[in-house]
Amino acid sequence: MSTTVNTSTSATRSAAAAQHARKDVWLRRAPLLPALIFTIIATQIPFLITIWYSLRSWNLLNPDSDVFVGFRNYIGIFTDSTFRQVAMNSVLYTLGCVLLAMLLGIGLALLLDRKFIGQGVVRTMLITPFLIMPVVSAILWSISMFNPSYGLVNWIIGLVGISPIAWTSQFPFLSVLIALVWQWTPFMMLLVLAGLQSQPKDVLEAAQMDGASALHTFFYITIPHLRRYIELGVLLGAIYVVNTFDQIYLMTAGGPGTQSANLPYYIYQRAFLGFDIGQAAAMGVVVVIATIVIATVALRLIFKSFMSTEQ
Amino acid sequence: MTTDTLAPPANPTDTDRTTRPARPGGRRARSAALTAFTWLVALVFFMPVLWMVLSSFKQEADAASNPPKFFFTPTLDQYAAILNAGTGEYFLNSAIATVVSTLIVLVLAVPAAYAVSIRPVGKTQDVLFFFISTRMLPVVAVIVPIYVVAGRIGVLDNIGTLIFLYTAMNLPLAVWMMRSFFQEVPKEVLEAAQMDGASLMTTMRTILLPMVAPGVAATALLCVIFSWNEFFFALNLTAVNAATVPVMLVSTMTSEGLFLAQLSAASVLASLPVVIAGWIAQKQLVRGLSMGAIK
Numbered sequence: 234m235s236t237t238v239n240t241s242t243s244a245t246r247s248a249a250a251a252q253h254a255r256k257d258v259w260l261r262r263a264p265l266l267p268a269l270i271f272t273i274i275a276t277q278i279p280f281l282i283t284i285w286y287s288l289r290s291w292n293l294l295n296p297d298s299d300v301f302v303g304f305r306n307y308i309g310i311f312t313d314s315t316f317r318q319v320a321m322n323s324v325l326y327t328l329g330c331v332l333l334a335m336l337l338g339i340g341l342a343l344l345l346d347r348k349f350i351g352q353g354v355v356r357t358m359l360i361t362p363f364l365i366m367p368v369v370s371a372i373l374w375s376i377s378m379f380n381p382s383y384g385l386v387n388w389i390i391g392l393v394g395i396s397p398i399a400w401t402s403q404f405p406f407l408s409v410l411i412a413l414v415w416q417w418t419p420f421m422m423l424l425v426l427a428g429l430q431s432q433p434k435d436v437l438e439a440a441q442m443d444g445a446s447a448l449h450t451f452f453y454i455t456i457p458h459l460r461r462y463i464e465l466g467v468l469l470g471a472i473y474v475v476n477t478f479d480q481i482y483l484m485t486a487g488g489p490g491t492q493s494a495n496l497p498y499y500i501y502q503r504a505f506l507g508f509d510i511g512q513a514a515a516m517g518v519v520v521v522i523a524t525i526v527i528a529t530v531a532l533r534l535i536f537k538s539f540m541s542t543e544q
Numbered sequence: 545m546t547t548d549t550l551a552p553p554a555n556p557t558d559t560d561r562t563t564r565p566a567r568p569g570g571r572r573a574r575s576a577a578l579t580a581f582t583w584l585v586a587l588v589f590f591m592p593v594l595w596m597v598l599s600s601f602k603q604e605a606d607a608a609s610n611p612p613k614f615f616f617t618p619t620l621d622q623y624a625a626i627l628n629a630g631t632g633e634y635f636l637n638s639a640i641a642t643v644v645s646t647l648i649v650l651v652l653a654v655p656a657a658y659a660v661s662i663r664p665v666g667k668t669q670d671v672l673f674f675f676i677s678t679r680m681l682p683v684v685a686v687i688v689p690i691y692v693v694a695g696r697i698g699v700l701d702n703i704g705t706l707i708f709l710y711t712a713m714n715l716p717l718a719v720w721m722m723r724s725f726f727q728e729v730p731k732e733v734l735e736a737a738q739m740d741g742a743s744l745m746t747t748m749r750t751i752l753l754p755m756v757a758p759g760v761a762a763t764a765l766l767c768v769i770f771s772w773n774e775f776f777f778a779l780n781l782t783a784v785n786a787a788t789v790p791v792m793l794v795s796t797m798t799s800e801g802l803f804l805a806q807l808s809a810a811s812v813l814a815s816l817p818v819v820i821a822g823w824i825a826q827k828q829l830v831r832g833l834s835m836g837a838i839k
Binding site: 263269279283341350363365376382383388420465475483501505520 | 611
């Protein structure tokens with residue numbers, strides 16, 4: 234960008250400078266605009282339409298039903314006991330998966346955070362469940378692992394004398410939860426491992442010199458250091474896990490009844506099997522509001538993380 | 545193969561051996577036991593994947609047997625059957641949706657990340673906040689209007705629709721991740737280039753892009769992982785023409801649910817591209833999944 238401005242009077246010079254500055258601001262902004270405009274079109278407009286639909290009673294099977302009903306869909310949601318049950322399931326799946334995966338992830342990360350033979354291979358094996366296509370992981374668990382007659386899990390528990398269990402129909406919630414924890418443990422492990430490896434070595438050595446036991450070092454130095462990583466893992470994990478659909482769709486179809494359904498699955502059922510657009514849209518809006526609450530906390534944390542790493 | 549990506553931790557056994565030479569044997573035994581335990585845990589954790597791979601090389605009768613068969617004559621029959629069943633089209637659809645959306649994401653995200661990190665103007669934080677908040681928008685909240693509108697304008701069962709949605713899905717992640725790479729570029733380098741009279745485009749092309757190239761690769765890999773594995777949009781918005789690999793798997797499962805060996809072979813093929821990509825990009829995985837917050 235040329236900076237030579239040929240002006241004789243100071244007045245025109247400052248005017249030109251101001252114009253130049255304005256142009257400069259727009260030049261700086263310009264690279265951002267395509268991405269910003271695309272994102273607004275792709276995400277905000279559909280969401281506004283969702284809000285519009287949520288105020289109408291529209292069933293695809295009955296085209297005449299499309300009339301404005303105000304908040305009736307929302308009232309319907311809060312008096313719907315299935316919705317409450319499914320919302321509770323969503324909370325339980327998310328909390329259960331995130332907490333169990335985090336505990337396992339911390340354990341695995343501690344095992345990995347030392348030099349040993351085949352470290353790279355072990356780490357590669359451990360992250361694989363996270364890379365496997367979720368649809369494949371759901372098929373894998375519901376058929377290869379949990380099939381009542383030839384699944385591997387029933388064979389293993391049979392070795393210790395437990396009779397076969399029809400996992401996905403007797404314990405649908407637990408079955409889905411196991412598949413989810415299996416998928417998300419590597420995610421937590423990777424974040425915690427990154428935390429462990431960023432520990433200042435001199436502090437650990439100093440603690441050892443001072444005669445602190447391994448347990449003391451772990452609880453008073455390592456855990457406080459890991460806190461940021463654990464919080465980040467829990468919150469990011471929660472945001473992803475809340476949206477779980479594939480495992481529920483394939484392993485239990487939310488059943489029996491809606492016993493193992495979560496909100497995304499229930500909304501899918503209402504929209505694509507019940508064709509109840511208005512009701513499904515209203516549920517979507519409620520889910521977004523709930524997510525915003527969680528996400529605000531998560532975002533504040535991520536920003537905090539950024540600020541501390543950038544200083 | 546990946547040990548070099550790990551920061552090697554200070555080996556406590558080495559220092560201990562010099563200061564406390566009394567019980568080297570005990571320590572070594574404990575270390576060996578811990579290693580064995582780690583391997584055992586990893587194998588248990590990996591078992592389902594291993595079992596799927598084994599099943600894919602079995603005959604159907606061996607795959608669905610009780611007790612399970614650990615020793616069998618391996619066969620490629622199932623892979624041949626899957627490849628001959630016309631699955632190529634699904635793989636092609638997945639590949640197109642994944643590659644094209646990833647390219648569009650990069651074209652949009654790299655300049656955007658540059659704008660918010662190298663020469664930011666006001667409100668940068670708000671823009672970043674907005675981007676990431678869209679990644680947290682539950683897809684179920686927008687699937688209804690997307691389905692209705694796509695139906696009205698005649699783009700249901702169209703690969704272009706998936707490309708559009710996958711781009712929207714990955715863009716926020718890519719902007720955040722690229723931002724974290726741009727921020728690592730030392731300001732002095734850019735200032736020096738400007739002093740030397742290099743134009744913005746030249747600086748971009750000859751200095752900036754080569755420096756963030758590894759970041760672009762890592763971002764692309766993450767976008768590939770998420771697009772390739774995506775199921776919800778593909779299930780609801782495609783039918784015959786644009787169906788992707790996960791949709792194919794689900795229809796295989798419901799129509800031929802009993803053919804476990806064949807289903808396993810299809811599953812292995814479906815997972816392979818992303819698993820390999822992820823294995824290669826282990827280190828970048830952490831950074832991408834934490835939206836660049838952890839390096």
